[in-house]
Amino acid sequence: MIVKVRAERVSGEVRAPPSKSYTHRAIAAALLAPGKSRIHNPLYSRDTEATINAARLFGATLQPKKDEVEVEGVERPKTPEDIIDAMNSGTTLRIMTCIAGLTERGYTVLTGDESLRKRPMQPLLDALSQLGVRAWSTKLDGTAPVIVEGGGMGGECSIRGDISSQFVSGLLIVGPAAEKSLTISIEGELVSRPYIDATTAVLRLFGAEVEREGYSRFKTEPSGYRPAAFTVPGDYGLAGFIMAAPLIAGGWVRVAGLDPKLPQADYRLVSVLREMGADVREGEGVVEVGEAPLAGIDVDLRDAPDLLPIVAVLAAVAEGETRIGGVAHARFKESDRIHTIATELSKASIHVREAPDGLIIGAGKPRRARLDPKGDHRLFMAFTLLSLASGGLIEVSDPESASVSYPNFLDDLELLGCEVERS
Numbered sequence: 073m074i075v076k077v078r079a080e081r082v083s084g085e086v087r088a089p090p091s092k093s094y095t096h097r098a099i100a101a102a103l104l105a106p107g108k109s110r111i112h113n114p115l116y117s118r119d120t121e122a123t124i125n126a127a128r129l130f131g132a133t134l135q136p137k138k139d140e141v142e143v144e145g146v147e148r149p150k151t152p153e154d155i156i157d158a159m160n161s162g163t164t165l166r167i168m169t170c171i172a173g174l175t176e177r178g179y180t181v182l183t184g185d186e187s188l189r190k191r192p193m194q195p196l197l198d199a200l201s202q203l204g205v206r207a208w209s210t211k212l213d214g215t216a217p218v219i220v221e222g223g224g225m226g227g228e229c230s231i232r233g234d235i236s237s238q239f240v241s242g243l244l245i246v247g248p249a250a251e252k253s254l255t256i257s258i259e260g261e262l263v264s265r266p267y268i269d270a271t272t273a274v275l276r277l278f279g280a281e282v283e284r285e286g287y288s289r290f291k292t293e294p295s296g297y298r299p300a301a302f303t304v305p306g307d308y309g310l311a312g313f314i315m316a317a318p319l320i321a322g323g324w325v326r327v328a329g330l331d332p333k334l335p336q337a338d339y340r341l342v343s344v345l346r347e348m349g350a351d352v353r354e355g356e357g358v359v360e361v362g363e364a365p366l367a368g369i370d371v372d373l374r375d376a377p378d379l380l381p382i383v384a385v386l387a388a389v390a391e392g393e394t395r396i397g398g399v400a401h402a403r404f405k406e407s408d409r410i411h412t413i414a415t416e417l418s419k420a421s422i423h424v425r426e427a428p429d430g431l432i433i434g435a436g437k438p439r440r441a442r443l444d445p446k447g448d449h450r451l452f453m454a455f456t457l458l459s460l461a462s463g464g465l466i467e468v469s470d471p472e473s474a475s476v477s478y479p480n481f482l483d484d485l486e487l488l489g490c491e492v493e494r495s
Contacts, residue, residue: 074442074495075471075482077456078464081323081363082488086314088306088329090115091336092477093270096123096163097245098302099134100171101278102143103127104249105297109278111141112303113329118476119161122184126156126168130175145299148249151178151222158184158216160406160447160476162191163238165216169196170242173205174249175222181210183217187406187447193218195232196239202229203243203254226252226294233262233287235404240290241271247292248280255291262287263401265375269335277302305331306357309338310478312382313453315361317488319350320389320461324362325488331357340376344383347371348390366390368435374398377405380431381454384413387433388422389461400429406448406476413451416443420458420466438462444469449476456482460490 095115100123102109114120116136124134124141129152133144149171156172158165165184172180183189194214200207206221225246231239240256247254262268265287272282279298283291306329318324332339332354342359345352347369351362368390373379377399387394402409414426420441423434438461445451445468452473459466471494474481482492 073471074467074469075456075459076464076467076493077459077485077490079321079460079490082317082321082325082490083323084488085326085328086484086487088311088327089478089480090304091307092117092119092310093163093267094274094304094334095120096167097241097271097274098304099123099127099141099143100167100245101274101297102145102299103130103132103149103171105145105278105299106147107145107299109143109145109299110301111143112301113139114141114304115307117479118159119164122157122159122161122164126158126164129154129156130171145297148176149174151175152180156180156182158182158188160185160188162188162236165193166196166236166238167242167245169193169207169218169220170200170246172220173200173203173207173222173225174246177222180220180222181217182220189216191215192235192404195235196242199229199231199239199243203227225250226254228255228257230257230259232260233258234260235401237262237264237267240268244271244275244282244290244292248275248295248297250294253291253293255289258288263374264337264377266335266337273335274302305334305336307338308336308341309378312338312341312379313457313478313481314484314488315341315345315359316382316386316457317460317485318361318363319366319386320457322363324360326358326360328358330359337376338379340373341379341382344371344379348386368392368394370395372398377402378450380409381413381450384417384431384433385454385457388417388436388438388458391435394433395430396433397427397430407446407451409448409451412446412448416455419443420462438466440465442467442469445473447473449473449478453478453481464493
């Protein structure tokens with residue numbers, strides 16, 4: 073299917089989709105908390121479906137309802153009776169690989185789709201080995217499918233911090249459920265730090281604590297988890313695709329259901345939009361964005377790499393040059409986002425240069441083209457905004473990819489007055 077989007081102006085209110093990151097983490101903690109937990113306002117998408125299915129295979133009982141998931145956790149995960157399919161979700165794969173090490177005996181096999189089977193896992197497998205858990209890639213190349221042998225877990229490990237914070241989040245989540253204390257030392261500088269803050273916030277809510285020395289050393293004790301009720305906040309990163317619409321097509325939007333009190337890496341978008349000249353107003357749980365001329369900026373997205381697609385498209389319609397840096401780890405996402413954005417934007421006559429850790433984008437008038445997001449949900453949504461900027465001249469393939477994180481994305485654009493043509 074191909075999608076084209078056009079609108080004279082946009083206006084209206086949209087409720088932010090629930091946070092994907094917090095939904096993953098809350099389900100994982102509830103799985104390890106013996107008793108009944110309730111997760112309110114969860115995100116239902118392909119990525120979170122993968123986490124729900126994995127939790128069931130580890131022995132939890134989950135009852136998804138419209139506005140909540142009820143989770144009956146377990147004292148100790150059981151060895152799955154089937155392969156865990158993380159589909160396209162790196163978070164699911166990394167967290168559930170760690171949880172597999174908590175099983176009493178046997179082997180857990182984890183895999184995913186073609187994209188996920190290319191994403192790096194070796195640093196995490198090496199860290200688990202240091203903690204007494206045998207884990208390896210079936211292809212012996214550090215990628216999924218991976219096999220994890222259950223048994224005791226604990227002790228000390230070190231792990232690179234420059235590839236993915238998901239490695240650290242997975243280890244932190246299993247720490248309180250391990251047989252003994254667990255210490256993680258970070259090699260180099262840890263990227264995407266707010267995601268670690270989100271992980272520790274969820275752990276505290278479920279009765280576990282993390283000792284830390286900045287972002288270089290973390291320690292957990294085998295205190296276990298207790299059941300809890302948790303309300304998933306709106307996702308700033310996903311809502312950002314809606315916030316960007318009036319800056320491209322004119323008009324205004326109001327996004328409700330947001331909560332800046334819980335750590336979110338993508339809250340950074342609010343300040344980035346202001347730096348570019350956008351009219352952004354915050355209220356209780358809402359963000360309003362109105363049309364305004366945009367100017368290019370220099371921005372470091374080291375701690376918020378998922379904002380790269382949004383900022384790249386806004387840079388394409390801004391006056392002057394934008395330099396986006398600090399996101400070398402974006403090459404290890406659902407696609408090599410740096411290379412794919414550079415390649416596809418060039419097709420639409422946008423002036424873009426690829427750098428080792430980011431992009432340099434100059435102003436340009438988007439021209440007729442067909443863009444391929446390479447199965448990457450965030451790139452599909454970003455390229456759809458570029459279609460909006462072109463008045464529908466740009467076609468974007470693979471709209472199904474949005475179901476990974478934001479199944480209602482195109483519907484919400486229509487609510488704001490966009491004409492979405494599907495063919």
